[in-house]
Amino acid sequence: xxxxxxxxxxxxxxxxxxxxxxxxxxxxxxxxxxxxxxxxxxxxxxxxxxxxxxxxxxxxxxxxxxxxxxxxxxxxxxxxxxxxxxxxxxxxxxxxxxxxxxxxxxxxxxxxxxxxxxxxxxxxxxxxxxxxxxxxxxxxxxxxxxxxxxxxxxxxxxxxxxxxxxxxxxxxxxxxxxxxxxxxxxxxxxxxxxxxxxxxxxxxxxxxxxxxxxxxxxxxxxxxxxxxxxxxxxxxxxxxxxxxxxxxxxxxxxxxxx
Amino acid sequence: xxxxxxxxxxxxxxxxxxxxxxxxxxxxxxxxxxxxxxxxxxxxxxxxxxxxxxxxxxxxxxxxxxxxxxxxxxxxxxxxxxxxxxxxxxxxxxxxxxxxxxxxxxxxxxxxxxxxxxxxx
Amino acid sequence: xxxxxxxxxxxxxxxxxxxxxxxxxxxxxxxxxxxxxxxxxxxxxxxxxxxxxxxxxxxxxxxxxxxxxxxxxxxxxxxxxxxxxxxxxxxxxxxxxxxxxxxxxxxxxxxxxxxxxxxxxxxxxxxxxxxxxxxxxxxxxxxxxxxxxxxxxxxxxxxxxxxxxxxxxxxxxxxxxxxxxxxxxxxxxxxxxxxxxxxxxxxxxxxxxxxxxxxxxxxxxxxxxxxxxxxxxxxxxxxxxxxxxxxxxxxxxxxxxxxxxxxxxxxxxxxxxxxxxxxxxxxxxxxxxxxxxxxxxxxxxxxxxxxxxxxxxxxxxxxxxxxxxxxxxxxxxxxxxxxxxxxxxxxxxxxxxxxxxxx
Numbered sequence: 001x002x003x004x005x006x007x008x009x010x011x012x013x014x015x016x017x018x019x020x021x022x023x024x025x026x027x028x029x030x031x032x033x034x035x036x037x038x039x040x041x042x043x044x045x046x047x048x049x050x051x052x053x054x055x056x057x058x059x060x061x062x063x064x065x066x067x068x069x070x071x072x073x074x075x076x077x078x079x080x081x082x083x084x085x086x087x088x089x090x091x092x093x094x095x096x097x098x099x100x101x102x103x104x105x106x107x108x109x110x111x112x113x114x115x116x117x118x119x120x121x122x123x124x125x126x127x128x129x130x131x132x133x134x135x136x137x138x139x140x141x142x143x144x145x146x147x148x149x150x151x152x153x154x155x156x157x158x159x160x161x162x163x164x165x166x167x168x169x170x171x172x173x174x175x176x177x178x179x180x181x182x183x184x185x186x187x188x189x190x191x192x193x194x195x196x197x198x199x200x201x202x203x204x205x206x207x208x209x210x211x212x213x214x215x216x217x218x219x220x221x222x223x224x225x226x227x228x229x230x231x232x233x234x235x236x237x238x239x240x241x242x243x244x245x246x247x248x249x250x251x252x253x254x255x256x257x258x
Numbered sequence: 259x260x261x262x263x264x265x266x267x268x269x270x271x272x273x274x275x276x277x278x279x280x281x282x283x284x285x286x287x288x289x290x291x292x293x294x295x296x297x298x299x300x301x302x303x304x305x306x307x308x309x310x311x312x313x314x315x316x317x318x319x320x321x322x323x324x325x326x327x328x329x330x331x332x333x334x335x336x337x338x339x340x341x342x343x344x345x346x347x348x349x350x351x352x353x354x355x356x357x358x359x360x361x362x363x364x365x366x367x368x369x370x371x372x373x374x375x376x377x378x379x
Numbered sequence: 380x381x382x383x384x385x386x387x388x389x390x391x392x393x394x395x396x397x398x399x400x401x402x403x404x405x406x407x408x409x410x411x412x413x414x415x416x417x418x419x420x421x422x423x424x425x426x427x428x429x430x431x432x433x434x435x436x437x438x439x440x441x442x443x444x445x446x447x448x449x450x451x452x453x454x455x456x457x458x459x460x461x462x463x464x465x466x467x468x469x470x471x472x473x474x475x476x477x478x479x480x481x482x483x484x485x486x487x488x489x490x491x492x493x494x495x496x497x498x499x500x501x502x503x504x505x506x507x508x509x510x511x512x513x514x515x516x517x518x519x520x521x522x523x524x525x526x527x528x529x530x531x532x533x534x535x536x537x538x539x540x541x542x543x544x545x546x547x548x549x550x551x552x553x554x555x556x557x558x559x560x561x562x563x564x565x566x567x568x569x570x571x572x573x574x575x576x577x578x579x580x581x582x583x584x585x586x587x588x589x590x591x592x593x594x595x596x597x598x599x600x601x602x603x604x605x606x607x608x609x610x611x612x613x614x615x616x617x618x619x620x621x622x623x624x625x626x627x628x629x630x631x632x633x634x635x636x637x638x639x640x641x642x643x644x645x646x647x648x649x650x651x652x653x654x655x656x657x658x659x660x661x662x663x664x665x666x667x668x669x670x671x672x673x674x675x676x677x678x679x680x681x682x683x684x685x686x687x688x689x690x691x692x693x694x695x696x697x698x699x700x701x702x703x704x705x706x707x708x709x710x711x712x713x714x715x716x717x718x719x720x721x722x723x724x725x726x727x728x729x730x731x732x733x734x735x736x737x738x
Contacts, residue, residue: 056362063362066280068725068730070276075721082275082278083490092286093284094284097267115285124606127558127601127619132678
């Protein structure tokens with residue numbers, strides 16, 4: 001696998017080796033940090049998903065109760081108030097405020113519901129009959145909507161966290177599977193290149209010394225040869241002289257130096 | 259994101275008559291000032307065109323910047339499932355709610371589907 | 380004596396209504412209904428009483444569709460009665476429809492005020508409150524036009540003229556308009572049954588006076604209770620009380636001054652019946668509007684009383700007021716069935732017994 005990630009285009013020098021080593025170290029630290037962040041977020045995320053699951057179930061129940069309270073209204077009023085309600089809606093009484101919460105550097109929104117006092121579009125609905133049921137149903141629905149708002153906060157947090165975790169995980173994976181192996185590869189490459197250079201250097205030195213030997217040997221031979229001719233000349237001269245040297249005699253030969 | 263979240267203070271509703279009536283009773287209804295008088299709710303019945311729902315959904319999720327949460331009946335969401343599923347922005351939060359005649363089915367919820375998928379179920 | 384000639388004109392109508400009354404659901408029916416598991420079962424149980432009207436419903440219909448079909452039957456039967464009635468009985472039946480007309484007109488006024496397409500509202504109107512000039516209301520595009528040219532043509536014109544101007548329609552809450560109209564209607568109806576020569580001195584006068592007085596008192600009490608905490612001022616509130624009934628005038632006066640539950644229960648204590656209601660639901664202890672959770676609410680008590688009064692009406696003869704009683708009973712029946720169906724559809728069976736059955 002590491003073969004596929006390639007290496008960085010650097011010259012295999014000792015300086016870049018140092019650079020790469022510090023980069024590797026940095027990447028490892030970063031990886032550890034991001035991994036921890038991702039774990040923290042994932043923990044939170046799992047917590048949220050669990051709560052979403054619960055809240056959704058709860059919502060099912062709450063909405064059912066609320067729908068039932070509306071059934072009570074239509075029982076008491078004895079008719080349909082839907083249209084009237086739709087038409088008399090003017091100002092939202094029930095509003096939300098968005099707050100933000102910081103989780104490992106991620107801003108999560110949190111909706112908070114509040115009611116705008118003094119706005120009451122339906123105060124007189126069901127004046128003739130059913131007004132009490134209408135009021136009760138309003139309260140039930142207001143509680144239901146609070147649950148919905150809570151759920152909406154969770155859900156938004158879910159969407160954002162999901163996104164953030166994906167990004168973080170992508171980074172973690174990138175570091176783990178691309179950057180680190182790549183840097184390691186580069187280091188290996190540099191080291192092997194440097195070794196190669198070392199070996200070449202050694203070989204070269206060997207070659208040089210070999211050549212030096214040869215050269216000295218040749219030079220010695222030459223000198224020897226020169227000496228030999230000189231000796232012959234001397235011998236001829238000696239032959240001319242009656243006194244021939246006693247080769248086997250005490251007289252020592254000249255040392256041959258190689 | 260931070261700035262836009264602050265201005266969002268309303269809830270929007272797309273649903274059948276009963277759900278809308280109930281939620282309006284809770285006080286979520288809001289009509290913007292004239293002349294354009296936009297309502298933040300839409301009543302859907304069997305006669306409502308899917309394109310109308312689609313348009314309202316677009317309006318609530320993309321055009322209007324004052325809506326924090328869009329509540330939509332699950333059976334209505336089914337009709338525009340594609341739009342709901344492909345809407346992934348954090349704001350506004352789209353929430354599928356059960357209606358009187360259609361009890362809540364977690365299998366269809368686009369968010370819960372994501373939850374389930376993440377846990378590999 | 381009065382019975383001598385009654386049957387000449389109205390005997391048939393009365394006979395028919397008594398027949399209708401026998402098809403009302405009884406306690407036995409209701410206990411069967413509460414055992415149902417699905418709306419389809421409910422439909423099946425209702426089949427003997429409602430027959431063809433429910434046949435067109437799809438399997439497992441919504442509760443509102445069910446209620447709609449049941450109302451259709453009521454409407455069809457009432458129309459038949461209308462067609463048979465003559466003279467003062469016809470007039471009497473017309474009066475019965477005015478209450479629904481008020482609701483319809485209130486609906487259309489709301490639509491006009493918000494510049495909606497009023498034509499689609501016609502479908503939402505109660506069929507019993509339909510009158511020929513109702514669609515004309517849709518022509519009007521603003522309130523002034525509606526008031527000046529259209530409302531005066533309706534049977535309800537008299538109720539408007541005396542107490543509401545077109546500015547009022549624009550400014551007042553539609554609920555106040557509706558209740559003002561209803562008050563005028565009740566007073567007019569009361570006046571009609573007490574002064575019409577055909578009805579004077581007949582059982583009709585006696586029976587209807589009692590029923591209408593009850594209705595008037597109920598409205599007065601409800602309006603008072605429901606207006607707490609709203610912008611409705613005491614003067615305005617007082618204008619909505621019908622000017623007759625057991626509580627009128629002393630009780631009404633006290634109600635108009637009431638600011639809390641205590642004073643309301645004090646005001647109604649002049650009538651033993653209402654006092655008993657208040658005691659029963661525990662409002663006298665100031666326990667708030669609650670009560671439905673642990674038993675019956677005040678509304679339930681009123682409905683119960685209304686049903687009992689209506690039931691008693693059938694002991695009288697030679698009077699069109701049986702039609703009134705039958706309609707009330709029938710409406711209650713529809714509400715009951717809707718309630719039961721709702722409980723079944725929403726799996727809230729523990730409250731299913733919260734209906735009112737008098738037979």
